[in-house]
Amino acid sequence: MQITPLTGAGAEITGVDIRALTAPQFDAVRQAYADHGVIFFRDQSLSEEDHIAFARRFGPININRFFLAHERYPEIALVLKEKEQKTNIGGGWHTDHSYDAEPAMGSVLVARQLPDEGGDTWFASMYTAYDTLDADTRNEIDSLRAVHSAKHIFGSQTDNFYKANEDTGGRIGNTAAADVLEDVAHPVVITHPLSGKKALYVNPAFTTRIAGYSDEASSALLMRLYAHAMNPDHAHRFKWQPGSVAFWDNRATWHWAMNDYHGERRLMHRITIEGCALN
Numbered sequence: 001m002q003i004t005p006l007t008g009a010g011a012e013i014t015g016v017d018i019r020a021l022t023a024p025q026f027d028a029v030r031q032a033y034a035d036h037g038v039i040f041f042r043d044q045s046l047s048e049e050d051h052i053a054f055a056r057r058f059g060p061i062n063i064n065r066f067f068l069a070h071e072r073y074p075e076i077a078l079v080l081k082e083k084e085q086k087t088n089i090g091g092g093w094h095t096d097h098s099y100d101a102e103p104a105m106g107s108v109l110v111a112r113q114l115p116d117e118g119g120d121t122w123f124a125s126m127y128t129a130y131d132t133l134d135a136d137t138r139n140e141i142d143s144l145r146a147v148h149s150a151k152h153i154f155g156s157q158t159d160n161f162y163k164a165n166e167d168t169g170g171r172i173g174n175t176a177a178a179d180v181l182e183d184v185a186h187p188v189v190i191t192h193p194l195s196g197k198k199a200l201y202v203n204p205a206f207t208t209r210i211a212g213y214s215d216e217a218s219s220a221l222l223m224r225l226y227a228h229a230m231n232p233d234h235a236h237r238f239k240w241q242p243g244s245v246a247f248w249d250n251r252a253t254w255h256w257a258m259n260d261y262h263g264e265r266r267l268m269h270r271i272t273i274e275g276c277a278l279n
């Protein structure tokens with residue numbers, strides 16, 4: 001088994017069948033995941049059961065409240081864009097689940113049907129984003145907290161790339177679940193629960209404000225942090241192939257699913273693993 005760091009973010013793990021990881025291989029995979037924030041595998045052949053079994057080795061599975069589920073396996077959420085649909089899921093920089101008090105650890109995404117060209121996913125390292133901030137900004141944000149919400153993204157009153165309208169074909173199964181979610185606050189800089197490294201933990205989709213700042217100061221700081229975190233030097237563009245698997249950590253990375261394959265169908269199976277409160 002070989003672990004190769006990639007440009008920008010993440011690492012590729014080769015020479016391994018993730019259906020049959022030995023205990024030492026599993027430990028090495030988990031360490032690579034903690035160190036790099038996202039890991040990629042190629043040429044895997046996972047059935048739905050294999051996918052579930054791999055995810056379960058990392059923790060309990062989070063059943064998604066908003067996305068459509070696989071018809072036989074409720075643990076698997078469908079990340080689907082049909083031929084005739086124009087918007088996709090995740091088409092902007094974000095990290096999943098920051099609107100929860102205990103945000104999910106991450107997701108294992110398996111490619112099931114890919115367009116001939118396009119449909120890549122970008123991942124950005126929030127370890128690198130934090131480490132490369134100037135010292136004054138790091139000092140300013142080290143003790144701040146930010147508020148996160150899902151209402152404006154998944155709720156019934158939204159109008160954005162996730163919306164369950166005729167175009168998205170009701171991909172978001174349950175907007176009412178988002179309407180009743182309480183907003184939560186997390187530190188702007190977290191100590192990552194697996195690696196112990198510091199990571200920037202705000203994101204353009206779900207973070208609504210810096211706690212205790214005026215609207216103006218809050219937007220100014222968030223815009224500055226986002227502009228820095230979006231630097232392509234901190235990101236890796238992953239090109240999917242049949243058999244590709246990506247496993248990202250929501251606390252150490254952002255991701256962005258490109259929407260450049262209109263007229264073709266793309267189907268991914270996603271399993272999300274529970275996380276913990278962040279400090």
Ligand SMILES: O=C(O)CCC(=O)C(=O)O
Nearest residue numbers: 079089090096121257270
């Ligand atoms: O389709 C993808 O590549 C990722 C979509 C996304 O944002 C997610 O599954 O959380």
Ligand SMILES: [Fe+2]
Nearest residue numbers: 090095096255
């Ligand atoms: Fe996502």
